[in-house]
Amino acid sequence: MAQPADQLETQDQGVKIVMIGRTKAGKSATGNILLGRIVFKSVISTSSVTQECQIGRxxxxxxxxxVIDTPGLFGGTTSDSSDPPEKVMEAIKECMQLAPPGPVVYLVVLQLGTLTEREQQTVKIIQRSFGREAAHYTVALFTRGxxxxxxxxxIEEYIGANPDTRDFIRECLGGYQVFDNEDVNSPQVTELLRKITAIVQRNGGGRAEIHQEGEGVLHQENLRGKENETGKDLMLACLDGASGGVFLITCGALYFGDLKPKDLLEIAVFTGMIGAVGGAARFTVGRLIWRR
Incomplete structure (x- = not known):
């Protein structure tokens, strides 16, 4: 269940920034810097401070x-307990529906240091929840600059020296940014906001809104299912036409003439091909008539 971190004005439309990352990555502090004031609780702790999604404007x-602050996607340490990533993402989707409408950008907040194996799966988790196109709206944000x-x-030297980090950034099609959480007055906020604006404009503006419903994944899965079903039906139609043609020509050849096995095989293959084409044609015409 989401709770508003401050008073919301739902009549305005603007960019939604969803901060995603493991426990203690610095999501709350980053959100406060972006908004220019203390909105989200951010303290030094051995466990996650944010237990539920919070919305700040x-x-x-x-x-x-x-800005949507979220619980830790993974525990900060091996002893840190957290909800499964799928449960966290469901809570994030519910929170996004409570926020004002507008395009969505996902900030994957990471601390400079070793990128864990679970963190490397973050972009794929986002895509499973919001669609493959969500990667185009995903930015890797490194804290502790x-x-x-x-x-x-x-940051370029750091990325170049860490192959796992370099591979992860390739999945974040919105690029990367480094943030100094101790410097609240630097141009880093301006730079990040410009990057976010460019991402939204480059990828179609408000069309990013489709991500919050997860419609991208569902639509793609439905299309794949329909394509697979159509492909199977077409293949069966071709096999049916081919087998029918081979059966008829074989029976006719055996009844009316004495053919050598080689000649009979060539006739069967040729007739099978003609039958397959006929089966495909009947299938196509049938679908066209059915659609009308």
């Missing part, structure tokens, strides 16, 4: 923004 740089700055490294 704001207009940073005069851009209408809805101050660690990079203190070490004198860049």
């Amino acid at each position: 704001g207009t940073p740089e005069e851009q209408s923004l809805t 101050d660690d990079l700055r203190n070490a004198g490294d860049t």
Whole structure:
């Protein structure tokens, strides 16, 4: 069950940012920086602070923004208990329905460091819940950018030295961003908002809204099912026509003439091909008539 983190104005439309990631990745702190004020509870803890989805609204740089903070998709440690990812995603979908309408962008919040095997599955989990196209609206957001700055490294150097991270970013078709959660006044918010705006515009604007219902996955599964069913029917029609043609020509050849086995085989193969084409034609005409 979602709870509003502040007073919502549902008449406005703007971009929805859904923050997804494991426990203690820094989702709440990132949401507060984006909105420019403390909206979500963010404290140093040994377990997840956010136990349910929360919705915050704001207009940073005069851009209408809805930020959805979510429970940890995975536990922060092996001893940390958490709900299964599928249950968390269902809660996120319910929360998104309570938010004002608008295009959706998914921020996968990650801490700089070792990318766990479970975290590497995050984009696939998002796609299973919201459709394959959701990957185009997914951004990898690395927190603790101050660690990079203190070490004198860049995010590009970090990615280049970590093959698992590099492979994960390839799945996030919205790109990546690094965030310093201690620097609330830097241009990083402006840069991230520009990236989000570009993602929405590049991928069709408000059409991203379809993700919140998960209609993309259902539609694709239905299409695949129909295509598979049609393919099977067509194959059966071709086999039926081929077997019928071979049977008739074989019976006729045996009755009316004395043919060698080689000649009989060639006639059967040729007739089978003609029968298969005829079966496919009947199937196609039948479907056209049925659709009318």
